[in-house]
Amino acid sequence: MICTVPICKKTVVAKGYCNAHYQRLRTVGDVQADKPLRSFQGATSGCSVKGCGRSHYAHGLCQAHDQRQRTSPNGLQPDRPLGRKTGGHVNKQGYRVFNTKDRKGAEHRLVMAEYLGRPLVKGETVHHANGERLDNRIQNLELWTSSHPSGQRVVDKIQWAIELLDQYEDTPYYGTRA
Numbered sequence: 001m002i003c004t005v006p007i008c009k010k011t012v013v014a015k016g017y018c019n020a021h022y023q024r025l026r027t028v029g030d031v032q033a034d035k036p037l038r039s040f041q042g043a044t045s046g047c048s049v050k051g052c053g054r055s056h057y058a059h060g061l062c063q064a065h066d067q068r069q070r071t072s073p074n075g076l077q078p079d080r081p082l083g084r085k086t087g088g089h090v091n092k093q094g095y096r097v098f099n100t101k102d103r104k105g106a107e108h109r110l111v112m113a114e115y116l117g118r119p120l121v122k123g124e125t126v127h128h129a130n131g132e133r134l135d136n137r138i139q140n141l142e143l144w145t146s147s148h149p150s151g152q153r154v155v156d157k158i159q160w161a162i163e164l165l166d167q168y169e170d171t172p173y174y175g176t177r178a
Helices: 021-028 064-071 106-115 154-166
Strands: 094-098 102-104 124-128 141-145
Touching: 094 106, 102 106, 106 124, 106 141
Parallel strands: none
Antiparallel strands: 094 102, 124 141
């Protein structure tokens, strides 16, 4: 059977009405046939993010993408690929950190150390190029150094520059220009 409201083509649930019109009758006391029903387009489809095969949760997104969009500190776009479950947590400063027997420290520093093949040394920091502290892809990370000589004499600066070149000779950054 079809709903008794003339413009409705849904299946009857109770008292000659579809579920939506019956709920209106129960809550408002009238089916309000002249008012259109809310449309839940996509409610049974999947996530609208390209390549995501998860089922729809809210706002056209799966639960993970919806949560990412709602809770992102920097307005992070939901269409970035979802990361794997890593066991880390996000600290108050917005960085993902680990405290397990295998991994300890901020994820961006761990990723850079793995890329360099050595631990970071004093004075080295890792900068997120796009400003998103949770985007720890190596393409988004830059190695920065804050070390500098204590003097301002040219001969001291030259010596410091030579030492700096020697220090970074075996890294992927050696000989590249931004």
